Amino acid sequence: MLDRPAPDDLLPPLFREWFASRGWEPRPHQLALIEKARAGRSALLIAPTGAGKTLAGFLPSLIEIVGRRRADAASPLHTLYVSPLKALAVDVARNLGAPAAEMALKVRIETRTGDTSAAKRQRQRRDPPDILLTTPEQIALLLSHRDAGVMFGSLRRIIVDELHAMVTSKRGDLLALGLARLRALAPEATFVGLSATVREPDQLRRWLAGSGAATPMADLVTVKGGARARIGVLETKRALPLAGHTSAHAINEIYAAIKAHRTTLIFVNTRMQAEFMFQELWSLNEDTLPIALHHGSLDVAQRRKVEAAMSAGRLRAVVCTSTLDLGIDWGDVDLVINIGAPKGASRLMQRVGRSNHRMDEPSLALLAPSNRFESLECRAALDAVAEAAQDTPDIAPGAFDVLAQHVLGVACGDPFDADALFEEVRSALPYASLARADFDRIVAFVATGGYALKSYDRFAKIRRDAQGLWRVANPRVAQQYRMNVGTIVEAAMLKVRLGRLRARAPGSPGGRIAMGGRVLGEIEEYFAETMTPGDTFVFAGQVLRLEGLQENEVIVTRARPGTDPKVPSYAGGKFPLSTFLAARVRAMLADPSQWTKLPPEVRQWLKLQKMKSVLPKPSEMLVETFPRGGRFYMACFPFEGRLAHQTLGMLLTRRLERLRLKPLGFVCNDYGLSVWGVSDLSLAIAQKRLSLGDLFSEDMLGDDLEDWLAESALMKRTFRNCAIIAGLIERRFPGREKTGRQVTISTDLVYDVLRRHEPDHILLRAARADAATGLLDVRRLAVTLARIKNHIVHRPLERVSPLGVSVMLEIGREAVYGESADAILAEAEEQLWREATE
Amino acid sequence: MAGSDGVSALLKESGDRAARRLSFGGLELAVDALGGLWVESERALIVSDLHLEKGSSFARRGSLIPPYDTSATLATLTAMIARWSPRRVIALGDSFHDVGGAARLSARDLSALSALQAGRDWLWIAGNHDPSPPPGLSGDAAAETVLGAVALRHEPSLRDARPQIAGHLHPCVVVRGGARGVRRRCFAMDGRSLVMPALGAYSGGLDLFHHAFRGLFDHASLIAHVMGDGGLFSFPAAALRR
Structure with a gap:
């Protein structure tokens, strides 16, 4: 429970009157944050949407700025606000401007983003505002100037918004390092984090305060309650399909729901789903309701138009991907529809929170699963939400590539002492357990590439001076750094x-x-x-x-009107099923008493599975082998998310190939995968030529994984991202390639050469660490393999099982063959010559 | 199509993936899967676009990419020289990524290159990256040369009607199959022109259907000999067009 200090003690008369004039009372958490600020404490505020979180964060600063003595005016930057989206910074500036104007406060509030003009940015460094609203990249840029200490020395407060979303990304690492720097430059500053509900608030409290042994965690202020969200599963006349990702069966009901509400946000997981849903809705749209589309690949001007129309309340519905997940208050949304499965309980809550931005009224949301597996997942998510269970991910160890970028940025400012910087870096929570040897390797990487073959000394980007301090070798290095700052790497x-x-x-x-x-x-x-x-x-x-x-x-x-799109797959969903929901789905599968809440066709599907095959216990993994259409299949159901399944599929096909069991390909989804080939796997298992225990043994993460990584396109993409963030190669800027001003080099070639000549180079280690949690999800696969060891249940079947159908129906385009480049070339060669000579 | 019949017959008589034998412009050639051309009658090995010291060229400008490209490229060249024991090596230009490249060779790479040059003729054909011969290295230099009736030059010519072997364009193709196809370097040839792949470890490829190739080949008889990991794979190029 919160202490309730008397508002009179904490709020100056001017502010008290303002609250009264609006007919409001300061909320307890708003007062609590003022009290923390007075006591010089950092604080984490966890509150649902609509709780007045932003105002709570800024009130202490406004009070202090208004009350501060004139003498401080020489270097007036008081508060730095960081948000993950530049649009959010702009939005907050607007929202903060209102009370400041109404109270006639003498406070200068400015934003600084990539869109801010160069002239204004320069002026801001010379003559900073009282409150600066900005992004992690801008902080890194500001810190890379020699006068950073002057600008930030006066800083009293740093507010980090949407902290829960920031900390699990490389941007979070970059920001954590920037804040560590600010802690050193402005020792008097305290930190305020604003966050949605998370599973482990203590991690965020440590992240905010820094990880020094003597540093206490930031204090916690929690706002309980808010009206409970009303979330239901959309009931549809047409039965849920066995597979697919479009929710086409639910289109009439979705349209009806749009008609029945003021403004509806329709969240989908992939751009393909967004495109499809948008098209289907317009084919029904006899009332020509203003329904718009918003996703990251649309032309920027187009997106801005949609956002403006949305804020002005001119739209009845927007179909969007996660581009609209965070923070911004887009007008009067009174319904959120989530197409497909939510993938995580916390993610679902955040999306639902987009509807009805007032804390005291319930958010209204509908889930529209697009297949039977997703129906299980939706049910599991609803149960989790009802229990207020959270599945936000843990904060991972800080990435090496981001640290490399930071080290160069620091050197672009004032020269640094390696020992002091090491201590400072370790005070950022993600880097708390960084080894000194790794830090030194990263400094060496920044300086000369850090190669065993030391041939780049004369091209060093940073060098040690006579005092032993590291400084940039020439001004061009700093210029290059500023062009490449940031952790977001756009795909080609x-x-x-x-x-x-x-x-x-x-x-x-x-x-x-x-x-x-x-x-x-x-x-x-x-x-x-x-x-x-x-x-x-x-x-x-x-x-x-x-x-x-x-x-x-x-x-x-x-295409001619009426043409069906032949390539429905669009890079897949970004977020794999959370481990937490996966465990719940497995439990639900094994426990028929939980099925009562499922739609009848889903119950029927599970009953059939029980009859024709078996429903595995939560601890077990089911493997089914069966023939079909002249091929032999093996379906298994780990329920560990598409990324881990894809990696598993690649490794399984390699192993089967080595065992001469002639696999041809595989498909997977979030729930299972199916491998097929020309050898009878049921027979091979019966004759003990194939042991499933061996096939799924954890040692596949050794040499098999290494072999695959050598040529994996996903691994090469991962390496490219690391190489760009670490500053090994420059970003590609549209337009610059054409004029030849920017010469590029293929990171795939660099990867091949580096892998052969220096396999333990720091950048390859960075890429492998990313692969463990990113596109390849190797870590989750490792946990899965350990979990299913000795818990594999095998059923040889005459035909495909009901669960198996739902995996097999995953679109053929997603079939992936884990074979070697030469095998592909040989097959294509034979086929093309046959065609050419027929 | 007559063209395809011809080439398919040609392929049948040269099954070896490590080195495909064929005739071009009156020369009997072996296409080495490592990226070189062997001319038996002249005991000459032709290579192209080595782009040595591309790594250090980038490093000079602030991109500290791994300094192993020269060793990697020389290792490939060493393997081919060991296979064929050429009397002559002809490098078709862009042997160094920039004019200062030769001066940046590490002592090790320099001695490896010198060892390769020892006891044989070596011709540096000029390229756009290295218009003048590498200073301090042995070997002759020329703007172009001829072998029999075939012109050897860096940039393929659209005007000269003689058969030609050239480099410069770094041809590569994408072969469909697997999840997203396989992109590899290739030798591209029709009856008149043979464009060699780049040998440099950091040399990127240019799609054979890029406009830079426009007007160079007769597409009906264009063949791509694609460099796989374990050997060459040959395709009628028309079938690869995307």
Whole structure:
């Protein structure tokens, strides 16, 4: 419980009157934060949306700024506010401006983001405002100037918004390092974190305060309650399909729900789902309701238009991906619909919180699962929400690539002493257990690349001076640093251009050629590379036909009306099923008494599974082998998320290949995977030629994993991100490649060479650490393999089981073959020559 | 198509993936899967676009990429020289990534390169990255040369009607299959032109259907000999067009 200090003691008359004039009373947590500030304590405020979190964070600063003596005015920066989104910083500036104006406070509040003009940014360093609202990248940039100590020395408070979202990313690492720097520059500053509910508040409290042995955690202020959200599962007339990700069966009910509410936010997990849902809704939209689409690949101008219309209350619904997950108050949303499964209980709560930004009224939300597995997951998530269970991830150890960027940034400011910087870095929670040897390796990496072959001394970016301090070798290094700061690496994108068709010159191959027209947006290069001309896909709300790739552009034409998109898959969902929900789904599967809350077709599906095969116990993993259509299949159900399953699938196909069991490919989803091939696996198991215990043994994470990593496209993407963040290679800026001012080098080639010549280089270690938790989810796979050891239940079947169908129906395009490049080349060679010579 | 019949017959008589034998412009060639061309009659090994010291060239400008590319490239060259024992080596230009490259060679790489050059003729053809021959290294230099009726040059010519072997363009192709296809370097050839892949460890590839290749090849008879990990794979290029 909160102490309730008397408002009169804490609020100056001016503020008291303002509250009264609005008919408000200061809330207990708002007063609590003022009290913490007075006592010089840092604090973490955990509150549901609509609790007046932002005002609570700023009240102590406003009071202090108004009350501070004139003498301080020389270096007036008092409060630094950091948010993960620049739009949020702008939004907060607006919201804070109102009370400041109404009380006629003499407070200068300014934002500083990538969009701020260079002139204004320079002025802000010379003459900072009282309150500066900014992003982690801008803080890094400000800290890389020599006058950072002057600018920040006066700082009294640092407010970090949406802390829960920030700490689990590399941006969180960058910010943690920046705050460690600020702690040194402004020892009197205290920290305030604003966060949604999390599983482990103590981690955030330590993160805020810093991890020094003598440092106490930040104090905790929790706002309980808020009206409980009303979340239901959307009931549909049409039965839930066995597989698929579109929720097409629910489209009528979704449309009806939009009609029945003022403004609806429709969250989907992938861009493909967004495109599909948007199209389906408009095909029903006889009332021509203003329904818009918002995702990260749309043209920026297009997105800004949607956001403006949304704020102005001109839209009835927006179909969006996680781009609208965080913080911003987008007008009067009174319903959230989550398409597909929520993937995590905490994520669901945050999305639901987007509806009805007033704490005392319940948020209203509907879940629309798109297949039967997802129906189980939705149920599990609802139960978790009812218990207020949280599954936010732990804070991971800080990334080496981010630290490398930070070290260079520090050197761009004042020269640093390695011992002192090491201590400072360790005071950032993610780096609390950083080894000195690794730190030294990172400093060496920043200086000369840190290679065993020391040939770059003369090209060093930082050098030790006579006093033993590290400083940048020349001003160009600092310039380069500033161009490349940040931890967000955009995937290589290709423009999607609408082309006009015309006949190709006679005698040349192919029938038609497309000439350039309007640009519709961008798609990832790796997605474009999975398609061939003639393939159709949905983008920017229409069905497009791929005509060809031309340099950095994908040339498309509009498909004939009524064409079904042939390539439905779109890079998959970003978030794998949380471990917590996975465990709940497994428990639900094994316990028929929990099935009563499920739709009848889902209950029927599970009953059939029990009859035809078996429902595994929560601790078990079911493996089914069966023949189908001349092939032999093995389906297994670890329920550990798509990323871990994909890695498992790659490793299993390699092992089966080595055992000469001739696998051909596999598909997976969040719940299971299915491998197929030309050898009878049931027979191989019966004859003891194949042991499932051996097949799934943990040693696959040794050499098999290493072999695969050597050529894995996912691993190469991971390495590229690390190389860019660490400053090994420069970011690609649109436009600059064309003029030749920027020479690029393929990080895939660098990866190959480095892997062969110095496999334990710090950057490869950074990439492997990322692979453990990122796109390859190796760590989760390791936990899974340990969990299922001696708990594999095998059923040889005559045909595919009900659970198996739901995995097998995963779209064929997602089938992946874990085989070697040469095998692919050999097969393609044979096929193409056959075609050419027939 | 007549062209395909011809090449398929050609492929049948040269099953070895490590080195595919074929004739071009009156020369009997072996296409080495490591990225070189062997001309038996001249006992000459042709390589192209070594881009030595590309790593240090980047390092000079602040991108400290691993300094192992020269060793890696020289190792490939060493393996081919060991296989064929050439009397002559012809490097088709862009042997060094920049003019100062030769001066930046490490002592080890320099002695490795000198050992390769010892006892054989060595011709540095000029490239756009290295218009003048590498200072301090042995070997002759030329803007271009001929072997029999075939012109050897860095940039393929659109005007000269003679058969030519060239580099410069770093051809590569994407072969469909697997999750997202396989992208590899290749030798690209029709009846008139043979464009070699870049040998440099850090040399990127340019898609064979990029406009930079426009007008160079007769697409009906264009063959791509693709460098796999364990050998060459050959494709009628028209079938690879995306």
